[in-house]
Amino acid sequence: MSNNLYIDLLKKVLIDYHRMEMGETPPIKRNKGHKPRYMLLYMLENILKNSDFTIREKVPYNKEKRLTGRDWPAYADSMVGLKRMENIEFCVNDTIKNNIPGDLIETGVWRGGSVIFMRALLKVAGITDKIVWVADSFEGLPKPDEDKYDADKGDDHYTHSNVLAISEDQVKYNFEKYGLLDEQVKFLKGWFKDTLPTAPIEKLSVLRLDGDMYESTINALDNLYAKLSVGGYCIVDDFGAVPACKMAIMDYRKQHNITEDIIDIDGFGAYWKKLN
Ligand SMILES: C[S@@+](CC[C@H](N)C(=O)[O-])C[C@H]1O[C@@H](n2cnc3c(N)ncnc32)[C@H](O)[C@@H]1O
Numbered sequence: 001m002s003n004n005l006y007i008d009l010l011k012k013v014l015i016d017y018h019r020m021e022m023g024e025t026p027p028i029k030r031n032k033g034h035k036p037r038y039m040l041l042y043m044l045e046n047i048l049k050n051s052d053f054t055i056r057e058k059v060p061y062n063k064e065k066r067l068t069g070r071d072w073p074a075y076a077d078s079m080v081g082l083k084r085m086e087n088i089e090f091c092v093n094d095t096i097k098n099n100i101p102g103d104l105i106e107t108g109v110w111r112g113g114s115v116i117f118m119r120a121l122l123k124v125a126g127i128t129d130k131i132v133w134v135a136d137s138f139e140g141l142p143k144p145d146e147d148k149y150d151a152d153k154g155d156d157h158y159t160h161s162n163v164l165a166i167s168e169d170q171v172k173y174n175f176e177k178y179g180l181l182d183e184q185v186k187f188l189k190g191w192f193k194d195t196l197p198t199a200p201i202e203k204l205s206v207l208r209l210d211g212d213m214y215e216s217t218i219n220a221l222d223n224l225y226a227k228l229s230v231g232g233y234c235i236v237d238d239f240g241a242v243p244a245c246k247m248a249i250m251d252y253r254k255q256h257n258i259t260e261d262i263i264d265i266d267g268f269g270a271y272w273k274k275l276n
Contacts, residue, residue: 003124010120010178011085014113015069016076020061068266072163077174078113080210080237083266088114088208091233091271092121095205100231102203105133107192107220108210108237110164112171118206119180128184133201135188135220140165141213142191151214151244192216196223204228209245210237217248225252232274239270 012018058074065071069081078085092104104118112134119132140161144152157164168189175181188195192211196219204227209220217236228234238245239262252258260272 007089007120007124011082011089011117014077014117015066015079015081015085016073017063017066017082019075069268076113077111077116079110080114080269081266084235084237084269085114085117087235087265087269087271088117088206089121091206091235092118093125095232096121096125096127098231100205100229102205102227102229102232103131103133103201104206104208105135105201105204105224106208106210107135107196107224108212108216109134109136109166109171110210111166112174114208114210115185116175116178116180118208119175119182119185120178122184123180130184130205131201132185133188133199134171134185135192135195135199136166136168136171137191138166138168138171138189141211142215144213145215149213149215149218149244151247155213155244157212192219192223196220199223201227205232206235207232208235208237212238212242212245214244214248217245218252221248221252225256228274230274230276233271234274235269235271237269239268240264241268 059071062071065081066073067082069079069084072079094100095102104115104122106115106118109115115132115134122130122132141155141157141164143158144155146153168187172181172187175185188199193215201224204224207220207224207228209217211217211220217238225234236245236249239249240246249262258272260275262270262272264270
């Protein structure tokens, strides 16, 4: 099989673009009058509403949603959708083509699909001197530190750990499934505020942020953006999706006088190339 065919197939497999599995709606707050598709689940959710987990609606596979990462796939290894997968492919290949020094990292990996894809792209290009860093708590998102980060007030991602907490062993197993777990994959387990300041990373060529919250985004930028090489890419998965994430990006860019154009990927994800 040609490398192009392998990469094309892999990115679709990683998001279950081909399998037509059920998706789930992200646990967004419902408006009054919203009619859930599955009444029984809705009733169950109401019964359980005082507990710390929420049942989301199961929704039938929708190709358009999977293209732009608008659902939470039930089984796929990544929720980013095809367009953001293609953006990863573009950024990684561009940095390889232009000999941009540095490793690759994703801060916030969930089941690992995006970092698995990064490792595959390096392998296909025959790159042996770059590491793919896999940074996650492996226990979901943190409870908001509301005193420190006003923008995270009321953020309830941490209550969805039944879906968002994927163990390190599970992510390693997911790499293994594709034959891509090796010494070029390194794990940074823990909260970003604890792991990123001392992470043994010298330089980065691709910095992919997918931690959703203000705290998670600003922690990654504060500790890693200075390590991003000129010619490298900063990708923000939730720029158009989570206002607090966008705010962290805009605050950091303002503080550090970053003026490169932010390029939209699919209405949610966005990225820029570091020019100086
Ligand atoms: C939306 S998911 C990532 C999706 C993933 N990039 C993909 O390809 O499907 C967010 C992830 O970020 C992690 N996370 C968010 N904030 C974090 C923090 N402050 N420290 C450690 N992990 C964090 C969560 O555990 C979760 O795995």
